[in-house]
Amino acid sequence: MKMKSPFSHRSQGAEVAIRISVREDHFDSGEEIKLLHESCNDVGGISVFVGVVRDINDDDAVSGLYLEHYPGMTEKQIRSIVDEAVENWDVRAATVIHRVGQLHPGDEIVFVGVASSHRSDAFDACEYIIDFLKTRATFWKKETTSRGDRWLTTRDSDILAADAWKDQY
């Protein structure tokens, strides 16, 4: 596990454009990047993470992935994770979109986009947001495989990734 980057300073006084959406509909990454760019000034770079439904997990062929969530709580938690990223890095705009409901292999599940003045802040804030979304946000995945349905459990690697940020506090 690589070391997590240190927090940089936050730009003082500037408005940060934050967009969070939890919904069934698919998203268009290109469109979202364009919106991020247009939503703020002083953009030096935009960092993006897109999560995709795998077609193989633990050697079983996956035919479906069902995402359950806790309406209300999920959006609040994502917002607080984004607020933390804004606190710790120079973030001009951030967008988090997470799909729920029935998805299929190859579907894009999650979009995290961060616009900053500097690329290191964009990379780091984006990584922070997805690391904590995976260990904190109230979503649960249920896979349909050739061997039946199963609820996924939190991966050790995801826990380690989130924990590694704690060295920065």
Added chain:
Amino acid sequence: MIKVVFFANLREQLDTESLRVDSAGVSDVRGVIGKLSEQQGEYWLELLTGDNILVAVNQEMVNHEAMVDDEDEVAFFPPVTGG
């Protein structure tokens, strides 16, 4: 009344999405669990006090000592797997 909600495989194991519990004599999460096991049986106690089960009150993560008032919403769920 206290509204209690369940998610994911815990919801499936309990075969219950949500129910209401009388707040009389209940002051914290432990009290909610106690009342639910009185009403629903040992199996519920076992599942709700399972190692990995997380709790939220009014959509904020808490532990079992957290206070619960009348009209609060208490949620029990397994570790999260989003992203």
